[in-house]
């Protein structure tokens with residue numbers, strides 16, 4: 518039985534004091550989620566990670582939005598896994614479409630990062646998803662298959678189980694134009710099939726989230742689908758009221 522999961526991707530939003538206010542205000546809703554067997558988390562910017570980690574309830578997962586795969590060195594502007602680990606961060610979002618588009622993050626680089634995170638006993642949240650053009654050409658499945666295969670390249674089934682996947686069609690991110698629950702389920706079930714082909718029964722344990730204009734008003738639809746284990750949410754995760762609405766939607 519896969520545990521439901523909600524992760525808020527804060528992108529380049531919130532200053533440290535704003536992030537701290539969210540962390541201090543989310544205790545009751547995190548307790549409520551935990552009481553219902555749901556994992557919940559947020560992905561603040563690097564400069565907000567410590568403020569959230571120090572002020573949030575311990576059950577709130579705090580994820581970085583990126584990391585480097587090397588432990589240290591001449592990589593100006595980068596953040597390493599040991600740096601994150603030392604401040605108590607154990608999850609990292611990888612391969613978000615915005616980082617793929619603006620920062621040249623490829624699935625092959627994500628694979629290096631995934632291996633480094635797993636070696637550090639941390640959890641990668643690996644994103645995949647197609648552009649509108651790819652969707653309209655009917656090539657979504659071939660596209661995400663490549664992203665999944667390159668991201669998971671060289672892993673054992675035991676390692677694969679520790680990864681969380683997010684399927685986020687780019688045309689649905691921040692556009693208000695969410696994928697229907699049928700489209701989301703169809704692609705996510707396909708992704709699970711690709712994982713099954715490579716890792717056998719371990720695929721049933723891998724959590725796969727949907728992301729793309731998820732709101733408190735539509736999250737229940739996605740959660741009604743058998744292969745969708747939760748949501749990766751941008752805009753609607755920024756305010757406490759809306760975040761609470763998302764948690765309530767996951768509860769059912």
Ligand code: PEP
Nearest residue numbers: 690691728729730751752
């Ligand atoms: C995201 O950033 O991962 C995302 C899904 O954004 P939004 O919920 O705003 O579409």
